[in-house]
Amino acid sequence: MPRIEPPAEFSSPPAEHVLPAGTRLWRVHGxxxxxxxxxxxxxxxxxxxxFDGVGASGHPVLYASENLATAVCERVLPEVDFTPLAPRMLPTGMLTGEVLTAVxxxxxxxxxxxxxxxxxxxxGQDDWLVRDKDFSLTREWGAWLHDRLRTLCGIVxxxxxxxxxxTLVLFGDRCAGVLREVPESRRPLDAPRAPNWLADILAERGVDTRSRASGKRKVFLNYRTGDGDLAALMLHAELADRFGEESVFRxxxxIPLGTDYRQELEDGVRGSKVxxxxxxxxxxxxxxxxGNQLLADPEDWVRKEILLAWDSNVKVIPVLVGARPRMKPDALPVELGKLAFTTGLHLPSGxxxxxxxxLxxxxxxxxxDLR
Structure with missing residues (x-):
């Protein structure tokens, strides 16, 4: 039940679980x-x-699981869905800079x-709270539970x-000094090919961990500042989480500091698949x-990136944002006219x-082929 307010009072005392001292927990972290x-x-x-803490008044959190495999699955499986057209694969770069450690x-x-x-x-809830993937809503409930149940240190x-x-989350404002790292338990997750133990865990759950390194970046995000910033930011976050930062250009x-941004943009377009x-x-x-149309300016980078992609045989896919009509060719410079007839995707407003x-x-x- 995602869009109901928390009850004013509990109908019965909430269920509790005591995690004993000396319990070993596994977590994936940077x-x-x-x-x-x-x-x-x-x-x-x-x-x-x-169940992240939210906003300036939020609390720090730590996610962990008693079962090593569960800690790995909580990190990986939500991002590698089964599809009818492609195998379930571990995206290249997904675990870059991450380790598994016991505490x-x-x-x-x-x-x-x-x-x-x-x-x-x-x-006053059902399994939506622990199953749904729209964490912006589950976090609201998590914050309410944290504030209401002041004697509890987390949720399982x-x-x-x-x-x-x-699996569980601990509230940092109530768990100061209650954990210690288990010596020599740290295991790197970002080897070029998944370690055997990690490959075995994921293979049992239908995930292919074969190395999928590619000489090409996957996605270049073309957008105009002031018109597509939020959509670009959100797409970047989702794509980078799946494939790694090196696979997405925004x-x-x-663009690294101290470099010629023009060359970086051109190389970024030519080196991408989409x-x-x-x-x-x-x-x-x-x-x-x-009062001159920006797209009509030969030096406009939104225009230049799209034309360069076509010239470089990089697939161009329009992403229409919000409640707007499809593009009309007579509203575009002639060089961009075919974009009006290109099939694309849609994101709702906000x-x-x-x-x-x-999406x-x-x-x-x-x-x-992007997987």
Whole structure:
């Protein structure tokens, strides 16, 4: 039940689970951070995980699982869906800079238990809360549960990617100093080819971990500042999470300091498999101070990138954003006219992470070579 307000009072006491001192937990985290360091609150509407602390007043969190395989599955499987046109594969670069490490609890930790339908009913919810992939909504409930249940140190629920094993989140503002890293437990996840133990875990769950290194970047994001920024940012986040930062080009993040941006943009287009042209409400009508259409300017980079992609045999796919009509050829410079007849994709106005994830899934289903 995603869009209902939390109840004013619990109908019965919420279910609790005590995590004993000495419990070993496994977590996936960045190699540059200590295993016992909590993740900061989440500040964006998209990305993140199920029960992140939210906003400036949010709390840090740490996700972990008692089962090693569950910790891996919680990180990997939500991003590698089964499709009818392509095998389930581990995207290249997905685990770059990440490690798996064991930590142990040093004290007993009381947790909110949401493992069964009975547990969920006690807080006025059903399995939506622990299954849904739109984390912007589940985070709202997580923040409410954190604030209401002040004696509890986290939440435990049944892992959706690795049923029936449990997984959990700890609240950093209530768990200071309660974890220690298990010596020599750290395992790197970003080897060019998955380690045998990782390959075995994922193969049992239908994921192919063969190395898929490619000389070409996967996606170039073409957009106009002020017309497609948010859509470009959200697509970048989703694509980079699946394939790694090196597989996605977005000018705001992908051009190194001290380089010729013109050459970087041209190389970025030529070196990609697909260019996504993000087309907002004012894409065709945007003008300079003199009232001249920007797309008609031969030096306009939105225009230049699309024309260069066509010249370089890079597939161009329009992404229409919001409630806008399809493009009309007579509203475009003649050089861009065929874009009006090019099949593309659509994002609703003010897209959420679930919309962006669905668009990327649609893109990969229709262009399986991108996987």
């Amino acid at each position: 190699a540059d951070m200590p295993a016992v360091q909590f993740d900061p609150p989440h500040h964006l509407a998209f990305g993140g995980r199920r 142990e609890t040093t004290v007993d930790l009381p947790l909110l238990r949401l493992v069964s339908s009975v547990d969920l009913a006690k807080i 629920w049944q892992s959706s990617p690795d049923m029936p094993h449990p 000018a705001a993040d992908s 260019l996504l042209a993000i087309i907002g409400r004012n894409w065709e009508t945007s003008c300079d101070a003199a 897209p959420g992470e679930i919309h962006v994830r669905a 990327v899934e649609d893109l990969l289903n229709r262009l399986p």
